[in-house]
Amino acid sequence: MPWDCGIDGCGETFDDVEPAIVHQATEHERRECKVCGTIVPDGYLSIRHVFTEHSRAEYVRAYSASSEDVREREELLEEIESVADMEQIATELSR
DSSP, X not given: OOEEOOGGGOOOXXXXXXXXXXXXXXXXXXXXXXXXXXXXXXXXHXXXXXXXXXXXXXXXXHHTOOHHHHHHHHHHHHHHHHHOOHHHHHHHHTO
């Protein structure tokens, strides 16, 4: 299954999810979390940060998100985490 980078219309396509996440973290600007102010990579890692470090209510308030926005991001996290090799991603990002 191909993975597309959805950041700002980038559209770069990858055969596996791991290079897609590394691309997002290294080729796109980092973003400030609107909940805590931490600077995080854009894309999957940004979503993962906000959904693991903060409550859904904090996310909704900080990002003016709807319940549909929350569901969409939770589904994306679940899909990625079911196939991603997080150790491989961490190794690539630590280089």
